[in-house]
Amino acid sequence: MGLLINGSLKQSGVTFYLRKGQMIVRTAHSTQPRRRTRAQFVARQQLAHSCRLWSELRFAGEPLFIETPTAYARFRTLMRRTPVVYTSQRGPAAEATLLLPGMPVSDGVLPVVEQWLGEVDGTAALLTSLAAADLRHGDVLRLYTLRQTLESHRPTVRIKAIDLGLADFRVVDGRLALVDEGFADDMAGWALVHVREGKCSSQQVVTRCTYYLPFTTEEALLKAAESYGGLTREV
Numbered sequence: 001m002g003l004l005i006n007g008s009l010k011q012s013g014v015t016f017y018l019r020k021g022q023m024i025v026r027t028a029h030s031t032q033p034r035r036r037t038r039a040q041f042v043a044r045q046q047l048a049h050s051c052r053l054w055s056e057l058r059f060a061g062e063p064l065f066i067e068t069p070t071a072y073a074r075f076r077t078l079m080r081r082t083p084v085v086y087t088s089q090r091g092p093a094a095e096a097t098l099l100l101p102g103m104p105v106s107d108g109v110l111p112v113v114e115q116w117l118g119e120v121d122g123t124a125a126l127l128t129s130l131a132a133a134d135l136r137h138g139d140v141l142r143l144y145t146l147r148q149t150l151e152s153h154r155p156t157v158r159i160k161a162i163d164l165g166l167a168d169f170r171v172v173d174g175r176l177a178l179v180d181e182g183f184a185d186d187m188a189g190w191a192l193v194h195v196r197e198g199k200c201s202s203q204q205v206v207t208r209c210t211y212y213l214p215f216t217t218e219e220a221l222l223k224a225a226e227s228y229g230g231l232t233r234e235v
Contacts, residue, residue: 036232041225045086050079052097053157057105060144060161064106064193064200078104085215088227092153098212099148099157101205105191108200115192117183117206120172124184126206127177128192132166140195141165143178144203148187148211155211187211 054075057063065071082100087093114129135141141164149156169176183190189207193200214220225231 036225036228036230037234038221038225038231039234041228041231042084042221045224046080046084047076049085049087049097050076052095053079053103056097056157056159060159064108064142064195065104066107066109074107075104078107083212083216085212086220086224087215088224090227093155093215096155096215097157098155098215099146099187099189099205099207099209100212101189101207101209103146103189103205105144105146105203105205106193106200107202110194110196110199110201113192113194113201113203115190115203115206117190117208120170120177120179123179124181125170125172125177125179126183126190126192127172128175130176130192130194131174132171132176134194135166136196138197141169141176142193142195144191144193144205146189146191146205146207147185148209 054063054072057075063071063075065074068074068077082102085096085098085100087096116127118125118127120127130141142161143164144159144161146157146159149158164178166176168178170179171177172179178192182188186208189205189209191203191205193203195201222231
């Protein structure tokens with residue numbers, strides 16, 4: 001082939017590699033069926049969904065995660081704490097993204113900003129534990145808005161991030177709050193991140209959205225697994 005191989009090479013269904021100075025050729029296709037135990041399938045589904053959510057999060061700007069060893073790896077680790085959703089290999093829900101409670105949007109060393117949905121004078125609000133005195137000159141308050149949509153019958157999460165100033169907040173019981181009827185939307189979620197000199201707080205999404213729940217059931221798991229060829233027995 002006119003190649004100097006220092007390792008192995010796959011081509012046309014075969015693998016070439018060196019062993020004790022001799023060229024060895026073997027098939028590149030395993031005859032063993034891919035194992036798909038329940039535990040493996042659950043892990044793969046969560047990883048695939050996390051990957052799709054990460055792509056959406058990146059559209060909102062550079063993700064704010066400690067690189068351990070990469071920002072993406074840290075995001076995947078934190079996503080293991082969220083509900084697992086199951087989607088079939090084909091059909092309208094294939095490649096879906098679901099808005100999950102507790103989804104991480106940042107990971108850093110600044111104190112966590114406690115936040116919850118409520119009301120102020122009868123108007124929906126995002127309430128926080130942050131006081132104006134907690135902020136320094138140059139600090140940024142970044143609001144992530146996640147919205148569950150249907151696009152061509154496919155569930156899709158769209159994410160936006162905007163930086164806010166103190167004038168955008170109201171002080172309620174000495175703490176900062178965002179007051180707007182938009183916070184009553186049960187197909188959306190929010191997270192307010194405190195950013196200071198390249199550092200940030202670790203924040204998760206707060207939401208009333210329950211659209212994801214049908215994708216977490218035993219029925220959803222089995223239906224999704226069947227579309228991939230079914231589950232295999234534990235060894």
